[in-house]
Amino acid sequence: MADYEKLEDIIGKDLLSWVSYPPSEMTKVCFVYPQYVLSGDELLSLDPGLFPTRGCICASINGKYDAGKIRSMYGEVVIARINERDIVNKEEDREDRYFAKLNPDYIGGEIELTAFEDHKLGRNLIQIVEAVDEADFTRPFRKTLETETTESPITDLVAVEQIEGTRLLHYGPFAYSFSGEGSIALTATDDYQQNIFAAETERGDVVTLRCSTALYGETKSFIKISAFNALSKRASAAIDWMSDADLLEGLRNIMRKQAELTLSPAEISATIKAIGESSSADAGFSLTEGRKERLKALLTKPDKALEYTEVLTSALSAPEMSDYLMELATSEEYWPSVKELLVDREEIAEQIEQEMAGYRAEAEEHKRQAETAKKEAQAALADAQRIREEALGGAQEELNEIEQKISEERGELETIAVSKQRLQEDAALLEETAASVLAKYDRDARSLLENVLEGRLVSGGFTSAGGMCGKARTSARTSPAVSRIREDEEALAPEQIVQNIVSSLDTGACREVASEDVANLMVCIMSGNITVLSGLPGTGKTSLAEAVAGAMGLRQDGSRRFTRINVEQGWTSHRDYIGYYNPLTGAFQATDQAVMDDVVLLDGECRTTDEQSLPPYLILLDEANLSTMENYWSPFIANSDDALVKPTALNMQGGESLLVPTSVKWIATVNFDHTTEALSPRFLNRAWVIDTGATEPVAPSFGEAMRQGSGFGAEKAYSYGCLMAAFGPTGNRIEPSQRELLERIFSICAEHRAPVSWRCQQAIARYVSTATPLMRALKTKGEARVVDYAVAQRVLPSINGMGEVTRKLLEDLKKASEKTLPKTCRLVTHMLDQGNDDGFYQFFC
Secondary structure (H helix, E strand, O other): OOOOOOHHHHOOOOEEEEEEOOOOOOOOEEEEEEEEEEEOOEEEEOOHHHOOOOOOEEEEEOOOOOHHHHHHHHOOEEEEEEOOOOOEOOOOOOOOOEEEEEOOOOOOOOEEEEEHHHOOHHHHEEEEEEEOOOOOOOOOOOOOEEEOOOOOOOOOOEEEEEEEOOEEEEEEEEEEEEOOOOEEEEEOOHHHOOEEEEEOOOHHHEEEEEOOOOOOOOEEEEEEHHHHHHHHOOHHHOEEOOOHHHHHHHHHHHHHOOOOOOOOHHHHHHHHHHHHHOOHHHHOOOOOHHHHHHHHHHHHOHHHHHHHHHHHHHHHOOHHHHHHHHHHHOOOOOHHHHHHHHHHOHHHHHHHHHHHHHHHHHHHHHHHHHHHHHHHHHHHHHHHHHHHHHHHHHHHHHHHHHHHHHHHHHHHHHHHHHHHHHHHHHHHHHHHHHHHHHHHHHHHHHHHHHHHHOOOOOOOOOOOHHHHOOOOOOOOOOOOOOOOEOOOHHHOOHHHHHHHHHHHHHHHHOOOOOHHHHHHHHHHHHHOOEEEEEOOOOOOHHHHHHHHHHHOOOEEOOEEOEEEEEOOOOOOOHHHOOEEEEOOOOEEEEOOHHHHHHHHHHHHHHHHOOHHHOOOEEEEEEOHHHOOHHHHOHHHHHOHHHOOOOOEEEEOOOOOEEEEOOOEEEEEEEOOOOOOOOOOHHHHOOOEEEEOOOOOOOOHHHHHHHHHOOOOOOOOEOOHHHHHHHHOOOOOOOOHHHHHHHHHHHHHHHHOOOOOOHHHHHHHHHHHHHHHHHHHHOOOOOHHHHHHHHHHHHHHHHOEEEOHHHHHHHHHHHHHHOOOOHHHHHHHHHHHHHHHHHOEEEOOO
16 A cells, blocks of 8 residues: 655545635635545545645635636545645745645646545445434335434435444444435436445545544545445345335236236236246335245235225325226226125214214204304394385485485585586596607607617716616517417427428528537536537627527517527626516516517416426527637526426525526527637536537528528427427437447546546547437438537536646547547547647647
8 A cells, every 4th residue: 555645645646535615705715625645546635744744735815716717617525636746835834734726627736626526536435424323224214314414415325323322333324315304315326226235345445535623623424436336246135125016016006917907816816926926027126035035925914904005095096096996996896895884884874873873962952053143034024024114214314314415415416516527627638638648758868769779879978778677577579479380390200300490501501510519518508507609709609500590490480489699798697688676666677688588488487387388488699709608608507407397596686586497498609709708617627518510600681681580480399398308318328339438538538637527528438328329310420420419518618727637638539539530520620720820739729
């Protein structure tokens, strides 16, 4: 085992560390506490004395980042890597000996950080949680456990630590859901056949990370997943955590393989025999001998039905089971027996007699109440007769008084009629005056509009026009025309949809686009949240996005599902291009009224409509990097991992929010010069970046025609459900040849300190799984072509840096891609050619 006693021993090594951040997020410093070094597959503890005097490295945050942004990017548990030997602090009055510069934009800086979830350690460790009370893990339970912490675990799986006698056991692994108040719900995982294990760990199996500067402060403990993997190979060590309801579902799967679902004794016996002969494939899960015995017990021990109340309820709730039982019980053959069984049972007869006695008592009470009501009615009738006679006696006197009052009020009415005539004359005069004022206002408004259009008003002469247009929860488009959906969409295969879009681009925009490029673009759009079009200015990126929207049927006359937002410099949040809620007026204040109308419309659809039946909604961010996307597009970045399954909530201030549904897809066009902002690693980790490959500008007349949407007004749309079925994620099925290519690329990146994140690897796997059968149906150049698109659009955009490290990375990627990945090879060659001039290598050049 290697010794790590000096700083030189850990240069270039992966260090499991805790990061302490100052209270102020604007501070440009944080403190990294390395505690373990990754040596092969082993984690070895580091002596805090290696980093005097506080056991940490003071990291100076450079560039556009501060402590708040670093925390949001990496969290508190990270993998740190020190790349420079000379990081000794030159200032004698500092407490920390080591002082390193941290900048996420550069590969190979003095110190680099990787989020715990993006490193392989995040998948090899299971966090240990401690329960407040002891629990029985020998059988599954639904109750939640109260834990000693209110912070959610940071690993995908957890283990529960429990002392039993003199043994310290760790039960797991569990999938979990955390309430945020210390309660955690546990479930077994399919990866371990819904079994859990009690790991009696050794000293080296548990990793404890100190997460506080206090002597007895907070810690996070982890157990190596290998401890459970070893136990999973021994059937005797497994604790069956499959619920009775899931087990009974396996029984139904087995019985469905019979000719029909039946319940007679002979057929139950046959079913028990079938259980013994069934396999895991028949049941739909791992059918061990122990689970077979549990299934048989459900059928052969009816006297223990109360123990299986929940299971029986689940079984009888199945439509095929309940319908069948009802049909049997009410049939001519079985009903007499069922009726006799019910009536002859002593407890049922006793219950019937009790209920009948209750009914008789109720009937007597109702009869008594009816007699009382009859007497009360007769008394009321007599009172009414007496009151009538008394009323008639004084009616004449009251009639005389009424006639006197009528005479007096007639005179008052005549006076009121005169006053009314005068008021009508005054109202006519006011209407004439108002008409004159409105006519003058109309002339002034028209003059003002002409001045605006002619550019005669100086800058700053008036406030935002959006300030008068906001109206809470309403939109100019709250009742749009219904989008026309293609009647034949259900019969179309994915490759036919691609060919339809290719044809529409040709006829509607005079634009020839290869079918494989259209297929790639559609998979990127539908399987992610945002797709970036990159290329030289004037090469048709914007017109391509608009043309694709038209070909998808999203720019129909009178029912568009496409919005173009022209990004401006200085934007810092979504309120700069949508608006905000004004609590003083109780209305939404629009920054861009058209965009606000669209977002309010989408909010209404999200809350009331099934988005699967509607066309998707495409939003174009034109020249998206004129402002920092991580700022003004931040709500959508934060929700990118879940954008396919849940809507994005936009905070509009004042306690109001608007929902953007999952059917909204984003396209961004970017240019790169001195006026634009760089795309952050956090954004690139969640986006597909397509290099348009164009070198000649598009004719202005064509670009202008596309903005008017002249070629696609009658194009019918595809529903969101249809497009997701055709181009959305389908799993992680990858051909062996594709896996070999990807592993070679990932290995090269890792060797040169530019590892491809776990999030990117998962996105690439989903892309390859979806695009491969589509490209095969289009008869393109094979499985390697799909990998070529994925690497060029997800791996290369994140590479940037200066010096020998980055150049050697690109050269190795070029060698690996020369024969099989032509698009990747072309882009890498371009990056090398541009970087050799100034020593800085980047994708966007």
